Amino acid sequence: MKTTGRFFVLNIWVVGSALAVVSGAGVVIGFVIWRGVPALRPSLLFGSAPPWKAFWGHVPVFDGLWPAVLGTVSVVLLAVGFAVPLGLAAGIYLAEFARGRTKQMLSVAFDILAGIPSIVIGLFGFSLSLSLHRFVSPRIGPCLLLSGFCLGVLVLPYLIRAVQSALEGLPLSLRLTALSLGAHRIQNLRYVLLPSSLNAIATGVILAIGRCAEDTAVILLTGAVALAGKPRSLLENFEALPFYIYYVSSQYTSAEELQRGFGAAIILLTISLGLYLIALSIRHGIGRRVFYGR
Amino acid sequence: MKRRVDGLRSEKAVRMALATAVVTAAALTGAIFLYMLVLAFPLFAHGHVFRVLIQDWAPLQGRYGIRPMIGASLALSFGALALAIPVSLGCAAFVSIWGRPKPALFVRRFVQTMTGIPTVVYGFVGAFLVVPVVRDVFQAGSGRCLFSAILVLSLMISPTMVLFFIDAMESVPKAYVLAASALGAGPAEKFLWVILPCARAGLITGVLLAFGRAFGDTLISLMLAGNAAVFPSSLFHSVRTLTAHIALVIAADFQSLEFASIFACGVVLYAVNAAIALVAWNLRSRLLENRP
Numbered sequence: 001m002k003t004t005g006r007f008f009v010l011n012i013w014v015v016g017s018a019l020a021v022v023s024g025a026g027v028v029i030g031f032v033i034w035r036g037v038p039a040l041r042p043s044l045l046f047g048s049a050p051p052w053k054a055f056w057g058h059v060p061v062f063d064g065l066w067p068a069v070l071g072t073v074s075v076v077l078l079a080v081g082f083a084v085p086l087g088l089a090a091g092i093y094l095a096e097f098a099r100g101r102t103k104q105m106l107s108v109a110f111d112i113l114a115g116i117p118s119i120v121i122g123l124f125g126f127s128l129s130l131s132l133h134r135f136v137s138p139r140i141g142p143c144l145l146l147s148g149f150c151l152g153v154l155v156l157p158y159l160i161r162a163v164q165s166a167l168e169g170l171p172l173s174l175r176l177t178a179l180s181l182g183a184h185r186i187q188n189l190r191y192v193l194l195p196s197s198l199n200a201i202a203t204g205v206i207l208a209i210g211r212c213a214e215d216t217a218v219i220l221l222t223g224a225v226a227l228a229g230k231p232r233s234l235l236e237n238f239e240a241l242p243f244y245i246y247y248v249s250s251q252y253t254s255a256e257e258l259q260r261g262f263g264a265a266i267i268l269l270t271i272s273l274g275l276y277l278i279a280l281s282i283r284h285g286i287g288r289r290v291f292y293g294r
Numbered sequence: 295m296k297r298r299v300d301g302l303r304s305e306k307a308v309r310m311a312l313a314t315a316v317v318t319a320a321a322l323t324g325a326i327f328l329y330m331l332v333l334a335f336p337l338f339a340h341g342h343v344f345r346v347l348i349q350d351w352a353p354l355q356g357r358y359g360i361r362p363m364i365g366a367s368l369a370l371s372f373g374a375l376a377l378a379i380p381v382s383l384g385c386a387a388f389v390s391i392w393g394r395p396k397p398a399l400f401v402r403r404f405v406q407t408m409t410g411i412p413t414v415v416y417g418f419v420g421a422f423l424v425v426p427v428v429r430d431v432f433q434a435g436s437g438r439c440l441f442s443a444i445l446v447l448s449l450m451i452s453p454t455m456v457l458f459f460i461d462a463m464e465s466v467p468k469a470y471v472l473a474a475s476a477l478g479a480g481p482a483e484k485f486l487w488v489i490l491p492c493a494r495a496g497l498i499t500g501v502l503l504a505f506g507r508a509f510g511d512t513l514i515s516l517m518l519a520g521n522a523a524v525f526p527s528s529l530f531h532s533v534r535t536l537t538a539h540i541a542l543v544i545a546a547d548f549q550s551l552e553f554a555s556i557f558a559c560g561v562v563l564y565a566v567n568a569a570i571a572l573v574a575w576n577l578r579s580r581l582l583e584n585r586p
Contacts, residue, residue, distance in 0.1 A: 007482035014392045017384025018401050021456065024449045025408045028419045035422070089315030097309055098316070108575055109320040115503075115571040116326060116564060117510025119537045123560045124326045126544065127333050153322055160319065186308050214412030217512035217537070221544055242414045249421045249517055265415050276410035 032265045039263035045069065057230055065264055067230045071144075071238040074231045075219065076212045078148025083156045084205060090156075091163025096189060114157035122221035125150035129222070142223035145234040150218045155208040162204025166197035203283045210275040214268065216242040241268045327564055334557035346558050351523040358555045362525040364562060366533035369526045370443055370515055371508035377448035378455060379501060385452070386459030387485055402460065408453040417517035420446035425518060434530035438520035441529040447514050455504040462496025463489050495581045499574050506570040510563060512537040536563050 046054040047064030054061045061067055090110075098106055125146050132140045170193060178188045194201075224243035231238040241264050248261030337346050337358060349359020389402045424445055429437025466489050474488045490497075512535075520532025521542060534542070536559040543556045 007480070010482045010485070011392075013380070014384045014387045017381040018388035018393065018397075020381050021385045021408075021449075021452050022401060022404055024452070025404070025411065027423075028411065028416060028449070031419050031423050032415060086315050086319055089312045090319045093309075093312035093316040097312065106316060106320055108572065109323045111571040111575050112568045113319075113323040115506050115510075115567040116323075117512065117537060117567060119510070119512040119540050120330070120560050120563050120567075121326065123540055123544075123556065124329055127329055127557075153326075156319055156322070184302070184305060186305050210410060214414065216412075216414045217541065220512075220541055242412060245414045245418050246513060246517065249418050261418065265418050268412050269415055272410045272412050273407060276407060280406075 029269065032262060032269055035259075036262035036266035039259045040266065044260060044263040060229055063260075065241070065244065065260065065267065067228065068239040068241045068244045068264065069267070070230045071224070071228070071240045072213055072242070075144060075147050075151060075238065075240060076209055078145065078234075079151035079155065079212045080205070080209055082149055082152035083159055083208065086152075087156050087159025087208075088163055088201070091160045092167065092189065092194075094160065095164045095167035096185075096193075110157045110160055113153075114161070117217070118154055118215050119217040119221070121150050121154050122218040124153075125218065125222040139235065142221070142237065143233075143235045144223060144231055144238045147219045147222040147224065147238070147240075150222050151212045151215060154215060154218055155211050158211065159204055159208050162207070163197075163201055166200030166204070167193060169200065170196055199282055203279045206275055206279040206282065210272050210279070213275070214242055214272050216246055219243055220246070241271075327561075327568075330557050330560040330564055334554055334561055337551055337554040337558055346555070347562075350525070351555075353552050356551075358551050360536065360539065360555055360558055360562070362523050363534055363536045363539045363559060365525045366440070366515075366519070367509055367535040367537070369440060369533070370447060370519065370535055371505055373440065373444035373529075374447040374451060374508045375501065375505055377444060378452050378504065381448075382452050382455040382459055382500075382504075383497075385456045386463055389456070390460050390463040391481060391485060391489065405453045405456050409457070413450060413511065413513045416446050416450050417513040420514065420518045428530075432530055435532070436520065438518055438532055439530045440519060440526055440533050443515050443519040443533075444529075446518055447508055447511060450511065450514060451504045451508050454507060455500050458500030458503065459493075459497060462493040462500065465496060466492040495577050499577050502570050502574050502577075506567050510537065510567055512541060516541050 042051045043064065045051070045061075045064050045066045047061050047066075049059045049061050049064070053059045054064070054066055057070075094103060094106060126142060129140060129142050129146050174192065174196060175188075178192045179185070183191070219240050220243060223237050224240045225237040226239070226244070226247045228237045228239050245261055245264050245268065248257060248264070252258045252261060346359055347364065348361050349357050351357065351359060351362050385401065385405065389398045389405070392398070393401065420442060424442050425437040427437075428434055428439065428442045428445075432441070434441065470488055470492060471484055474484045479487070515533075515535040516538040519535060519538065521534045521538055522532035523534045523539070524531070526533045539559050540556045543552060
């Protein structure tokens with residue numbers, strides 16, 4: 001590559017900024033690993049309780065992250081259980097049935113939904129709980145179910161867009177084959193279009209799971225607390241990993257607690273990056289092999 | 295013939311079910327905004343609408359304006375953009391045209407993976423790495439200030455922006471670039487005079503969406519900016535953004551005007567991000583029309 005004179009500056013800038021972005025993220029990941037690895041022992045998860053019993057929930061864990069892990073898993077399952085069916089249905093409708101002006105209006109609505117900051121969705125959930133508290137039952141407050149619902153709303157637009165673009169990306173020849181053999185549209189959808197876009201849809205779902213697991217602002221307002229034990233009921237408060245990390249950074253009282261915060265950061269980082277890599281490998285065609293054996 | 299009729303009937307049923315789902319999902323967009331408006335109503339009813347937006351925050355004197363928070367959110371997002379745009383542009387140029395294939399692919403994969411780093415981890419590292427450094431180097435009080443938040447936030451929004459920029463630069467028609475090469479342009483000339491102007495719309499979309507992300511981010515400003523509700527006057531002062539204000543006041547008495555002020559913040563956040571989504575959508579559809 002020839003670079004002379006005034007473009008020398010440009011060259012330095014381009015290479016320098018690539019280095020800056022990479023090293024910036026490298027410092028973040030490296031710092032978490034450096035400070036967190038010493039905390040990675042069974043006691044990080046289970047504290048002083050016997051690990052095997054605590055794993056199955058026979059003994060409560062007071063000074064470990066296990067309840068937070070369980071809380072995160074259950075809130076993510078709730079969110080995905082709500083958002084995936086709805087997102088799948090809405091995405092299919094947008095790609096296959098909506099046309100013209102309706103389609104435009106709907107896509108704008110989902111673009112706006114995708115842009116809403118997560119704290120505003122959390123605030124929506126919080127005020128929803130206030131209304132339910134007043135008009136339905138005084139037992140309802142910020143809780144696991146509410147957090148799951150709000151996280152579902154948060155990832156819904158991403159899911160819809162993933163499903164829609166997966167279906168719209170299919171080649172026309174594939175679309176027409178089954179129809180020309182006499183299948184009707186629903187059969188075509190069920191037996192041809194959905195199976196062929198399975199990889200892309202699965203990628204979208206996994207990325208949505210990652211986003212649910214890492215988001216803090218929503219659960220901050222809708223029911224995550226620092227001390228709740230393992231999640232017991234849908235209508236109670238719960239612990240969660242990202243909330244624990246935030247909590248430690250603002251009010252840790254001892255070096256061990258801070259250490260546990262770094263441990264939690266490592267676990268969350270591993271979960272997020274792991275999910276991301278899984279999504280990437282599925283996009284490159286592993287899902288088909290898993291589901292169909294070829 | 296009977297199968298055909300069955301097919302039509304089942305198509306109608308499925309279509310209805312799917313339409314219900316899509317309407318429910320779209321209704322959520324409106325429902326959230328209406329909820330914010332209704333709950334912010336006491337504040338608007340007590341005073342002038344604009345008073346809320348331009349007054350200071352002094353609950354003890356009965357002033358519940360959110361001007362300091364709006365100022366802080368704007369200062370933080372523009373600061374982060376000012377830092378992130380040049381770096382992201384350079385990084386995207388490295389990936390799409392500059393670098394040799396192997397390093398370029400590595401940087402691209404790395405940046406893609408970066409989008410998976412949780413925001414709260416950025417905030418956590420910021421609180422225990424960036425804040426002490428800022429405190430010691432700039433003698434800035436506790437170190438929790440606008441500047442610390444800008445540093446970390448710019449790193450957080452970079453990957454999305456880089457990926458958008460790469461897309462924009464790679465969608466410039468190859469023929470244009472080849473034509474420039476044939477006229478004797480080097481890589482730098484091609485970048486400055488062909489690729490940047492042609493990719494303009496895509497680049498603007500990327501910047502807009504990054505601004506939305508920065509404006510709506512909660513955790514980094516909450517953990518790093520210090521949260522003092524005063525209008526930002528210096529890079530090294532503690533500030534409180536709209537998002538952090540919502541997170542901090544949530545514990546207040548539910549009937550109070552203080553509580554209503556967080557819904558005013560919600561309305562502002564919603565309106566700004568909706569406007570960004572609309573402009574970005576408009577840009578994108580114009581982009582599609584122009585393409586042959």
